[in-house]
Amino acid sequence: VYNFNAGPAALPLDVMLQIQDELLDLQGTGLSILEISHRSKEYENINGETQQLLKELLNIPSDYEVLFLQGGASTQFAMVPMNFLTGGRKASYLHSGTWSGKAIAEARKIGETAIAESSEADHFKKVPNLNRMKIDPETAYIHLTSNETIAGTQYQNFINTGEVPLFADMSSDILSRPIDVSNFALIYAGAQKNLGPSGVTVVIVKRKILERIPASIPDIMNYRIHANKRSLFHTPPVFAVYIVNLMLKWIRNNGGVKAIEQRNYRKANLIYSTIDKSGGFYNGLAHPESRSMMNVTFSIFNEGIEKHFLQEAEQNGFVGVKGHRDAGHLRVSIYNAVTYEQCQALTDFMLDFQKRFG
Numbered sequence: 001v002y003n004f005n006a007g008p009a010a011l012p013l014d015v016m017l018q019i020q021d022e023l024l025d026l027q028g029t030g031l032s033i034l035e036i037s038h039r040s041k042e043y044e045n046i047n048g049e050t051q052q053l054l055k056e057l058l059n060i061p062s063d064y065e066v067l068f069l070q071g072g073a074s075t076q077f078a079m080v081p082m083n084f085l086t087g088g089r090k091a092s093y094l095h096s097g098t099w100s101g102k103a104i105a106e107a108r109k110i111g112e113t114a115i116a117e118s119s120e121a122d123h124f125k126k127v128p129n130l131n132r133m134k135i136d137p138e139t140a141y142i143h144l145t146s147n148e149t150i151a152g153t154q155y156q157n158f159i160n161t162g163e164v165p166l167f168a169d170m171s172s173d174i175l176s177r178p179i180d181v182s183n184f185a186l187i188y189a190g191a192q193k194n195l196g197p198s199g200v201t202v203v204i205v206k207r208k209i210l211e212r213i214p215a216s217i218p219d220i221m222n223y224r225i226h227a228n229k230r231s232l233f234h235t236p237p238v239f240a241v242y243i244v245n246l247m248l249k250w251i252r253n254n255g256g257v258k259a260i261e262q263r264n265y266r267k268a269n270l271i272y273s274t275i276d277k278s279g280g281f282y283n284g285l286a287h288p289e290s291r292s293m294m295n296v297t298f299s300i301f302n303e304g305i306e307k308h309f310l311q312e313a314e315q316n317g318f319v320g321v322k323g324h325r326d327a328g329h330l331r332v333s334i335y336n337a338v339t340y341e342q343c344q345a346l347t348d349f350m351l352d353f354q355k356r357f358g
């Protein structure tokens with residue numbers, strides 16, 4: 001089976017085999033990771049090591065905290081404004097598609113929320129133009145979604161927002177490419193695409209902005225409380241963090257984030273060039289300058305043939321090829337764990353299909 005699911009998504013075989021191998025006996029403890037205490041030395045080590053690995057791989061400056069929270073990125077949509085849309089200030093959001101739209105809707109429940117730039121008029125086929133954005137120094141924060149999983153668009157560059165903190169939902173492209181963390185005050189990502197299983201959300205936050213959080217925020221929703229307790233404020237998602245730990249080691253063993261980016265670029269390029277060279281049989285849905293390296297969205301010139309493509313893809317073991325119900329058509333998600341060879345199997349199938357139906 002070739003797994004092109006959008007999330008939860010494929011994990012590397014090596015990682016799965018290690019989970020299987022250690023499941024009944026974690027590093028000679030005689031206990032399973034599923035039954036150890038989060039207060040044990042073993043889990044303390046996993047927690048600390050996982051934070052450290054992420055810091056190394058993403059080159060996170062020393063004045064940042066790494067947190068492992070629960071509730072998915074959807075909880076972050078609410079937690080971000082609860083903590084930072086305070087003091088009578090306004091938040092500013094970039095609207096690039098479904099996921100940023102959900103973040104905006106949650107922020108509006110908490111406080112005044114403006115849309116700085118939107119690509120809605122372009123049907124979200126490209127990301128908003130960051131260079132056109134006017135930055136008001138009184139803004140509480142600016143929020144963007146680095147990769148829109150459904151539309152298949154991704155920012156190729158970011159801007160420096162100066163004194164105004166820049167926040168990003170990187171759920172579907174974290175660790176797929178190097179980023180300058182110091183440009184962001186807060187980054188969050190559900191793990192279930194590039195980082196591991198569902199159940200844990202990684203938050204990278206600049207320590208300085210934690211001072212802004214009002215004491216009235218419930219503890220469980222308060223970033224400062226989680227940071228002060230080194231992400232052990234309450235029972236963490238132990239199994240999920242353990243798998244993130246293995247995923248980070250896998251990335252390190254595969255040459256780190258720069259090497260992963262090159263691999264991802266080759267994978268995405270292979271599929272996009274198959275689409276572009278098809279003479280209109282396949283059509284990319286996103287504008288070329290905003291194309292995502294993670295989620296390739298495309299259509300086939302004829303709706304009936306597209307339906308047939310989906311059926312044949314399924315029969316041939318290609319899983320997760322159907323587009324999201326909001327966008328329709330086709331989508332293949334090629335996160336870090338998907339190999340070049342799997343992408344090649346897909347493009348071979350696409351070429352063969354076109355020969356028969358083109």
Ligand code: PLP
Binds near residue numbers: 007072150190
């Ligand atoms: N943000 C992005 C970019 C996503 O792709 C998703 C889920 O696919 C979410 C947020 C929501 O994540 P969760 O289901 O973990 O709440």
